[in-house]
Amino acid sequence: MDWTRYPRRIAVTGGAGFIGSNLLLSLVPKYPEYLFINIDSLTYAGNLANLKAIETADNYYFEKVNICDFAALRDCFEKYGINAVIHLAAESHVDRSISGPAEFINTNIVGTFNLLELARESGKTGPFRFHHVSTDEVYGSLGETGYFTEESSFRPNSPYSASKASADHLVRAYHKTYGLDVVTTNCSNNYGPLQFPEKLIPLMLRNAVAGLPLPVYGDGMNVRDWLYVADHCQALDLVFHSGIAGKTYAIGGHNEITNLELVKLLCRTLDDLLGGGPRENLIRFVQDRPGHDRRYAIDASRIQKELGWRPEHSFEQGIRETVQWYLDHADWLESCISGEYLQYYARNYHHRTAGST
Numbered sequence: 001m002d003w004t005r006y007p008r009r010i011a012v013t014g015g016a017g018f019i020g021s022n023l024l025l026s027l028v029p030k031y032p033e034y035l036f037i038n039i040d041s042l043t044y045a046g047n048l049a050n051l052k053a054i055e056t057a058d059n060y061y062f063e064k065v066n067i068c069d070f071a072a073l074r075d076c077f078e079k080y081g082i083n084a085v086i087h088l089a090a091e092s093h094v095d096r097s098i099s100g101p102a103e104f105i106n107t108n109i110v111g112t113f114n115l116l117e118l119a120r121e122s123g124k125t126g127p128f129r130f131h132h133v134s135t136d137e138v139y140g141s142l143g144e145t146g147y148f149t150e151e152s153s154f155r156p157n158s159p160y161s162a163s164k165a166s167a168d169h170l171v172r173a174y175h176k177t178y179g180l181d182v183v184t185t186n187c188s189n190n191y192g193p194l195q196f197p198e199k200l201i202p203l204m205l206r207n208a209v210a211g212l213p214l215p216v217y218g219d220g221m222n223v224r225d226w227l228y229v230a231d232h233c234q235a236l237d238l239v240f241h242s243g244i245a246g247k248t249y250a251i252g253g254h255n256e257i258t259n260l261e262l263v264k265l266l267c268r269t270l271d272d273l274l275g276g277g278p279r280e281n282l283i284r285f286v287q288d289r290p291g292h293d294r295r296y297a298i299d300a301s302r303i304q305k306e307l308g309w310r311p312e313h314s315f316e317q318g319i320r321e322t323v324q325w326y327l328d329h330a331d332w333l334e335s336c337i338s339g340e341y342l343q344y345y346a347r348n349y350h351h352r353t354a355g356s357t
């Protein structure tokens with residue numbers, strides 16, 4: 001097959017995960033002139049069923065490859081003549097990084113290094129853009145006021161965020177040292193369809209519908225800045241196409257809310273839609289996450305001013321649509337719950353049993 005009829009041959013790593021699949025579902029039909037190769041090893045968090053709507057598209061291919069396997073990755077780069085990467089593959093759950101950090105070091109650091117090396121190699125023969133998708137957690141934790149910006153210092157507090165920060169540094173170094181065309185985005189908490197139910201929102205929705213306890217860590221006063229996943233994908237599209245090489249872009253939704261308020265909002269929305277409740281009675285305060293960051297909030301002025309990005313979804317609209325999506329996709333939610341997940345949950349849940357409302 002002559003892939004060169006596609007001017008851009010883009011490896012999207014982690015394309016079977018939450019953000020990666022939302023991104024591919026929007027980009028593959030939008031850019032028929034590009035070739036998209038989804039490189040994913042299908043860990044517990046990867047689910048090809050997410051991609052049903054595009055699996056037969058002419059400009060989409062899937063390769064089951066672990067980004068830690070340099071030889072397999074190189075074969076893939078050669079096979080398609082890859083000339084751009086949007087890098088999302090990662091171990092992404094903070095709690096898992098606390099109970100088992102090794103996989104985070106391998107995938108998030110060594111895997112990123114492998115991709116950078118291949119980009120450097122491929123970049124010798126033509127233009128190559130490397131878009132690294134990262135997190136606001138690299139900046140650590142805020143007090144009651146202030147915002148993270150692109151100039152904030154790195155102060156990661158969990159093995160997850162430290163591994164992402166390491167990857168961010170490697171990406172920067174490949175630009176400074178080798179002149180690789182890189183852009184990095186640091187985004188706040190995403191929510192929306194297709195998120196694995198170990199993360200706060202889908203976990204709480206699943207438990208609340210089933211009448212199970214809703215485990216809120218610590219005092220529930222930790223603050224996150226939530227962004228609807230489609231708005232993040234729109235920002236990724238913009239930065240991939242128009243971001244300045246070597247720059248980083250902070251992305252956030254300006255939707256700060258405490259975990260406790262958010263869980264109560266989810267309960268009220270379910271009560272409205274399903275009747276019954278009040279599901280708030282299911283809330284249980286449990287032992288805190290070690291090193292738990294208190295507050296994240298993003299000042300997204302750079303991407304707004306320079307690239308004209310603005311989130312399109314209000315928080316109220318996004319949450320309502322999200323709750324409805326999980327209600328309509330109970331089968332998807334249950335299909336995520338593998339034996340591995342249940343064992344993980346059972347192993348870790350006993351650390352977190354303290355008090356109740």
Ligand code: NAD
Pocket residue numbers: 013014015016017018019020039040041042043044045046047065066067068087088089090091092093107111133134135136164186187188189190191196
């Ligand atoms: P996710 O856990 O839902 O998906 C990760 C995907 O990567 C899965 O499909 C998994 O199979 C794949 N993967 C994991 N290890 C791999 C390996 N060694 N080789 C190949 N594939 C592998 O994650 P997500 O929430 O979609 O996050 C995607 C990216 O965005 C991550 O880099 C994360 O750090 C970043 N991010 C996430 C958020 C958020 O709120 N979810 C916010 C900001 C940034």
Ligand code: DAU
Pocket residue numbers: 092093094095134135136137187188189190198199200201203215216217222223224259289296
């Ligand atoms: O900020 C971006 C980050 O957001 C991403 O880089 C991560 O990949 C993503 O997982 C997310 O990290 P968080 O740790 O903020 O997300 P999580 O959904 O795990 O938790 C959100 C908040 O809710 C956090 O303060 C911990 C709390 N929490 C979480 C769970 C799973 C609870 O109180 N109870 C829970 O059961």
